[in-house]
Amino acid sequence: MFRTLLVPLDGTPFGEQALPLAVSVARRSGATLHLVSVHVPTVSVEGPVLLDETQDLQEQGRERAYLAEVAGRVVARAPDLAVTTQLQEGRQAGVLADALLEYAAKAGADLIVLSSHGRTGLARWWFGNVADDLVHRTSLPLLLVHTSDASPCWEPEPVFRHILVALDGSPLAEQILAAVAPLGACMGSEYSLLRVVEPVPVPVADPAFAAAVPVEAAVISSQQEAARAYLRRVSVRLRGELAASAVHACVVLDPDPAEAILSFVERTPGSAGSPDAHHPVDLIALATHGRSGLSRLLLGSIGARILKHTTVPLFLQRPVSE
Numbered sequence: 001m002f003r004t005l006l007v008p009l010d011g012t013p014f015g016e017q018a019l020p021l022a023v024s025v026a027r028r029s030g031a032t033l034h035l036v037s038v039h040v041p042t043v044s045v046e047g048p049v050l051l052d053e054t055q056d057l058q059e060q061g062r063e064r065a066y067l068a069e070v071a072g073r074v075v076a077r078a079p080d081l082a083v084t085t086q087l088q089e090g091r092q093a094g095v096l097a098d099a100l101l102e103y104a105a106k107a108g109a110d111l112i113v114l115s116s117h118g119r120t121g122l123a124r125w126w127f128g129n130v131a132d133d134l135v136h137r138t139s140l141p142l143l144l145v146h147t148s149d150a151s152p153c154w155e156p157e158p159v160f161r162h163i164l165v166a167l168d169g170s171p172l173a174e175q176i177l178a179a180v181a182p183l184g185a186c187m188g189s190e191y192s193l194l195r196v197v198e199p200v201p202v203p204v205a206d207p208a209f210a211a212a213v214p215v216e217a218a219v220i221s222s223q224q225e226a227a228r229a230y231l232r233r234v235s236v237r238l239r240g241e242l243a244a245s246a247v248h249a250c251v252v253l254d255p256d257p258a259e260a261i262l263s264f265v266e267r268t269p270g271s272a273g274s275p276d277a278h279h280p281v282d283l284i285a286l287a288t289h290g291r292s293g294l295s296r297l298l299l300g301s302i303g304a305r306i307l308k309h310t311t312v313p314l315f316l317q318r319p320v321s322e
Contacts, residue, residue, distance in 0.1 A: 001029040001182050006109040008100055009037050011066055013152065015115050016146040019070070021158045021313065022076050022113040025143075028186040034107050035071055037063050038090040038099045044214065048270075050074040063087050088287055097133035103139060113143040116307060116314075135288050141179045141317040146305070160187045161279035163315075165288050166194045166261055173287040175319040177234070180285040181242040183315065190246035190279065193234055194264055195227040196257040220253065226250040258305040265312055284314040 007022045042056045067085035074083050086107075090099040104112065116131065134142055163184055167173050184191065199220055231249035238244045254260035258261045259281045265281045285305065307314060 001163065001186060002026075002111045003029070003036060004107055004109045004111075005031045006034045006036055006100070006104050006107065006111070006112045008114050009035055009067065009254060011037065011063065014147045016239055017152045018068065018113045018115045018143075019074065020152050020154045021143065023074060023081065024158050025111070025113065025183065025186065027078050027081055029144050029182065031111075032084060033074065034103075034109065035074075035083065035085045036088055036100065037067055038088050038096050039063055039085075040090045040096075042287070050211055056134055060087060074110045095185070096130050097137055098223045099136065100130075101138055101264050105140070109140060110140050112138075113145065116144045116255065119211055123175060137316055138168075139318050139320050143183075144314040144316065146307075146309075146311045146313065159312075160184070160189050160283040161283055162192065162281050163189045163283045164192045164194060164261070164281045165266060166196070166257075166284070167234065168287075169195065169227070170317040172321070174218060174234065176285050176287040176315075176317055177242060179314050179317045180283075181244070183283075185242075188245070189283075191237070191238060191244050192248045192250060192264075193231050195231055195249075195251050196260045197223045197227050197251060198209045198255050198257065199223070199253060199254050219246070224253060225249060252317065261306055262309055265310055281312060283313050288316055288318040 002025060005022055007018055025031065039060055042052050042059055064085075064087050067087060071083045071085050073080065086103055088099045088103045090096055101113070103109075103277050112132075114131065130198060131142065131144060134140075145273060163180060165180065166177060167176075183189070197220075228249070230252050231251065232261065234246045235249050238247050251265065252260045253262065254263075261284065265284065286306075
């Protein structure tokens with residue numbers, strides 16, 4: 001189970017939208033909730049660039065008061081939850097991830113829960129910046145919560161009933177299973193394992209030659225069967241080693257992995273072509289890289305598209321190299 005959850009806050013309601021989910025996870029797993037803001041020293045822009053110590057101290061006071069106020073609201077909703085606050089010193093706005101990871105190491109954090117973007121303060125947490133820095137600099141799992149213009153939604157309590165895990169057939173990508181298992185265990189989640197098969201083009205001397213069609217179909221069929229066999233093996237391990245109660249496996253043939261994942265999430269349970277699941281997908285779990293298939297996930301346009309085109313939270317982890 002998770003023991004120490006870190007929630008970075010930027011002083012805005014947008015950053016606070018990660019709180020309901022973080023509190024739900026912390027309460028169910030018995031974890032301590034660490035609320036952290038990064039303070040970037042104020043400098044004078046008139047004349048020589050110097051630290052404006054008076055203004056800087058005032059801002060630190062406001063930031064600490066904000067953290068204390070948020071902690072008070074959290075404790076009022078979850079009286080039995082252990083909550084701590086920290087104003088972490090940052091050297092400059094461009095290296096906020098360094099300050100967060102420094103505190104994460106000191107606190108022994110095993111999960112970082114953060115909003116996917118904001119408008120001020122740490123608004124650079126949008127995928128291409130601080131969140132992206134965190135993904136590439138730490139093997140700690142990240143739980144990204146999408147923000148909206150509304151206030152944080154506390155009711156009903158957010159719970160993950162159906163976790164979609166995208167795999168590419170590599171041991172590196174499979175590390176996401178052990179990372180997300182504590183989350184699934186404390187919430188009683190079911191899992192869908194998705195393997196997207198990108199068709200391998202079969203070169204032929206003459207595309208008009210009729211015999212080329214069955215050859216290509218045979219290659220695709222072989223790819224799909226290999227993917228199904230792979231998911232069966234992973235499903236057995238997930239049920240055994242990680243004590244998952246319900247595991248569904250799905251192989252999709254699609255040249256566009258991002259589109260395949262998004263389409264899977266949009267399916268209605270019980271509809272034609274959907275897995276035998278009882279709940280809609282409410283969490284997408286992905287390794288940040290692998291060796292094949294979905295290896296481009298979160299390293300370029302595929303990950304950005306998934307984050308942009310769905311409101312479903314993302315659970316991300318950069319796997320430890322073998």
